[in-house]
Amino acid sequence: MVYKHDNDYDESNPISIENHAKKLIGKTFYDVVKDYVEVDTQIFKETELAYNYENKKRKGGLGQLIEECHFHYACNNDSKPDFDKAGVELKVTPYKINKNKSLSAKERLIITMIDYFSVINEKFEESHLWSKGNLILLVYYLYEKEISNRLNYRINYVKLFSPPNKDIRIIKQDYEKIINKIKAGKAHELSESDTLYLGAAPKAATSKDRRRQPFSDELAKPRAFAYKNSYMTYVLNNYIVPNVTTYETIMKDVVDVNFEDYVVNKIESFSNFSVDELCKVFEVKYKRKPKNLEAMLIYRILGIKGNQAEEFVKANIVIKTIRLNSNNKIKESMSFPTFKFKELVKEDWEDSSFGNYLRETRFLFVVYKFDENQVLRLRGCQFWNVPYRDLNEEVYSVWKKTKQVIVDGLQIINRNGRNYNNFPKASENPVCHVRPHAQNANDTYELPDGRQYPKQCFWLNSNYILSQLNKKFL
DNA sequence: GCATGATCATGC
């Protein structure tokens, strides 16, 4: 006898399945394979190679390993949940430990491919997505950069997970938003940042892979329904590894209202209040003006005492405050995280950090405007994510040029103590440019050729931001 | 007057 087949779990009972899975805790994938095979080095080696689990390109391989070696069933590739009789979907997924010791999901959690033709006829409650996404057995393993053989990753958490009701409401709104975009013939413009917790994540074998869609001749990238990385990070920290981090909720007991509409209406009920008036209303007192005062006031309006809201964390929503002058101009461009020169040159656009940031982040633009007496007043807010064409044409071209400039060797000319460079300028592109974003001249990163240069980031041009704003704020 | 380079300052 070569393999062990003592299935001591009831495949129709979620708890029994979970209990069986909990035996995985503390094991590496290597251990799991070893436990599956009788102690016979030769056979073990053959099994290991036969499954080819070490091949990183074999996606889903680790999930398959758990299915075969721990649950002893052959993996199915159909749209039914893995444990059909129990309605449980098995997901083996990585997490990581950040520099500051906090935990993050390493990846979004792919649920099921989107079939653009059939999905438009599926109601959320009866959808393929929901049959797989409503009860998931999460098997979390720790991803470590230093470990090259992924069989050596260790499984540390196992838990059944169902999204709580407050999340289901938002997941359903997300689902409908995705369906509506497909119905509008815009499957090719789907973006993860369109939605909050459930995203339409890119899922192609190659970057050229395209699918037909029902209401347009344009070919669209293959995409899958996925719980977003930000949502899974929240799940990890709040349902899997309970810790002290709790966030305040915006939608405390408001039911059956679209989340974004609720936020916009709430904020706009304070339209035309000056910053001072808002401080009075919400009893915000300070000696020196905090730099994030205008964003703080938005949290107060939403009933949040601190400066993080549960829904924003889960949905990866970033608040950006925008100041309009009385002449309707925006003085400053919008900055983003800095990039490392040596890392940017190694990236592809499809998986670049700035590209991914824009693809995956939803923004809440909060607009303030100086009135004729130079008093700053709240005008309102809008949710925003970067439009498909702006990202893939304009931002891409600036990103590509930036990479090329670094590869070719950044040209630096010093005139009167100021360094002038040949990074893409705001005057060269309508959407974005590259500019310093450092504390001072000594706050630098290394260029590939060894020179140090002040940290830079991509900025969205102020005029471009202006063009994206709802005209009612002017 | 605005684009571009530079840096301040808070808060984690």
Added chain:
DNA sequence: GCATGATCATGC
């Protein structure tokens, strides 16, 4: 110590 929101300052 660093990320990031915010804004200054110079010169074209």
